[in-house]
Amino acid sequence: MDTLAELRAGRLACATRLDLSCGLTEFPREIFDLADSLETLNLSGNALDALPDDLGRLHKLRVLFCSDNRFTTLPESIGQCTKLDIVGLKANRIAHVPAVALPPSLRWLILTDNQIEEIPETLGHCTGMQKLMLAGNRLVRLPDSTAACRQLEMLRISANRFEALPEWVRSLPRLSWLAAGGNTFDTQAEDAAITARSVPHVAWQDLTLGKKLGEGASGVIHQATLGPSQRGVAVKLFKGAVTSDGWPHSEMTACIAAGAHPTLIAAQSRINGHPDGTEGLVMPLVPPSFRTLAGPPSLASCTRDIYTDDAKWTADIALRIASDIASAMQHLHARGILHGDLYAHNILWNAQGGGRLGDFGAGWMTGSLDASQTAALQRLEMRAFGCLLEELLERCTDAPPAAMSALKDRCMHPNVAARPSFDEALRVLQQEAAS
Template identity: 90%
Template sequence: MDTLAELRAGRLAGATRLDLSCGLTEFPREIFDLADSLETLNLSGNALDALPDDLGRLHKLRVLFCSDNRFTTLPESIGGCHGIDIVGFKANRIAKVPAAALPPSLRWLILTDNQIEELPDTLGHCTRMQKLMLAGNRLSWLPNSMAALQRLELLRISANRFEALPEWLLSLPRLSWLAAAGNPFDTQAEDTAIAAQSVPHVDWRNLTLGRKLGEGASGVIHQATLEPSQQEVAVKLFKGAVTSDGWPHSEMATCIAAGAHPTLIAAQSRIDGHPDGTEGLVMPLVPPSFRTLAGPPSLASCTRDIYADDAKWTADIALRIASDIASAMQHLHARGILHGDLYAHNILWNAQGGGRLGDFGAGWMTGSLDASQTTALQRLEMRAFGCLLEELLDRCSDTQPAAMLALKDRCMQPDVAARPSFDEALRVLQQEAAP
């Protein structure tokens, strides 16, 4: 029996989570039978365009997903769910966000890939907000009330219509992961970077794809063999659609502009001649002994990565990983590139080889910004590095390095301008590691 039939038969009493993706055109009223238990409701992948006015009867609801539906307005009834934490309406047709639709309890809001031109001032009342996903809309400004979002840590405003960044954005004390590529102020920098780079081109016919290594929002990565050299490489084929981070075109531009660096997983060539016109990049194949440092954030952790229970390393290894990533970031910042997603789940590591930073999905370039804005944005990214240092230190199996501890505190301090640069961070870490 399918889930909807079980719901209507009363067989889901006491359920805390409900997933319904079965072509729904109307909200099943039987969901209210779960009002005393339901915490997560996932109605993604249907044909809904409205929610009931009395949605607040689901008084225990904490998570609501309605992505890939037909909503044109964010339902005001969400505002009646006074304890809701997470709301996701990705890939709808939403053009209007009423003030009443945003309860102050929100911690994570996903409105990616819609048609939104403006947001209400009441967004600034959501002072618990940590994660705000707005890529792929028609926004050209953000309400100044958002300066009150002092807990905001991750913001995606890529693939919109911003002519400039709001100045208050550059001083938010906890903002660490910011993506803003594919806006008018950034597009020229992207195009210039792609045109200026002398990255080689590879004919698709010279590549033999092997097993799939991974898949993300922007594309699929395969192991491949490059003819005639028989070189083993990694190939990323882009999907083409807007993602939670922005346009795949922006990722490709940033990856190419990054150039070569020993602790960075960047592009070594572009792919020409794919039979479907798909864009792609050839990247170095990282040895299989390397593994991902952590998993991505969960619904509960929101902005912080999830580590395996047995994730432990010595202080020497923690220092090596931190130094390698600081070196990669120093290289990017020197080239006017922001990574935008400096996270453990984008780092590969092993005990002997240290760390390798990859995934430029949220990356963007600062070439069209003035020097003060660029410096401020680089200091925002230092907080992301501070979070990484904290996570590495927490899992040290021996004494935590004192200088690394002090550096972590400096990177995470609320005064953005007082944070160190990656030049200084790398010096500190290298001095600590020196015999």
């Protein structure tokens, strides 16, 4: 029996989670029979354009997903749910966000890929907000009240119409992962970067695709061979649609502009002549002995990665990984690139080879910003590095390096200006390794 039939038959009593994706055009009133237990409601992938006015009857609801539906307005009744922690309505047709639709309890709001032109001042009432996903809309500003969201750690405002970054962005004490590419202020910087640092072009017919290595929101990565020599490479083919991080074009620009670096997985070539016109990049093939350092955050962890129980290493290995990633980030910052997603789940590692940083999905260029703006935004990424150091240190099997621990504290300092640069961080780590 399908889930909707089970719900209507009363067989889901006391359920804490409900997932319904079955072409719904109206909200099933039987959901209210679960009001005393339901905590997670996922109605994504339907044809809904409204939620009931009495949604607040779901008084235990903490997570609400209604992505890939037909909403044109964020339902006001969402604001009645006083325990809501996570709300996601990406890929709808939302143009209007009423002030009362944002419950102050929100920790994670996902409105990616809609048609929103303005966010109400009540966003500033969500003082516990940690993750705010607004890429792919029509925003030219965020309300000044957002400065009160001092717990905010991830902000995605790429692929909008901002003519300048909000000033308060530079001083948020916990902001670590910022993506703002593909905006009005950033367009010239992207164009200049991809012109100045172009890479060789490779004909599609010279590539032979092998097995799929992975797939993300922006594209699919394949193992491949190139040319008569059959050199092993990785190929990323882009999907073209806006993602939670922004436009694939911004990712391509950052990946190309990054250039070659021994601890960075960046573009070697750009693909020409795909039969469907698909854009793609050729990247180095990382040996199979490398594995992902951690998994992405969960609904519960929100902004912090999930490590397996056996994720352990010696202090020397932790120091090597940290040094390799600091070196990669120093290289990016020197080239005017913000990574935007410095996370363990974007790092490959092995005990002998250290760490390799990849995934430029949230990457963007700072060429249109002045020196003080750029320096401040680079210090935001230092907090992301501090989170990584903290996670590496927690999993050391022997005494962690004292200098690395002290550096972690400095990277996570609430005063953004007090944080070190990656130049300094790399020096500290290299000195520790040499001692």
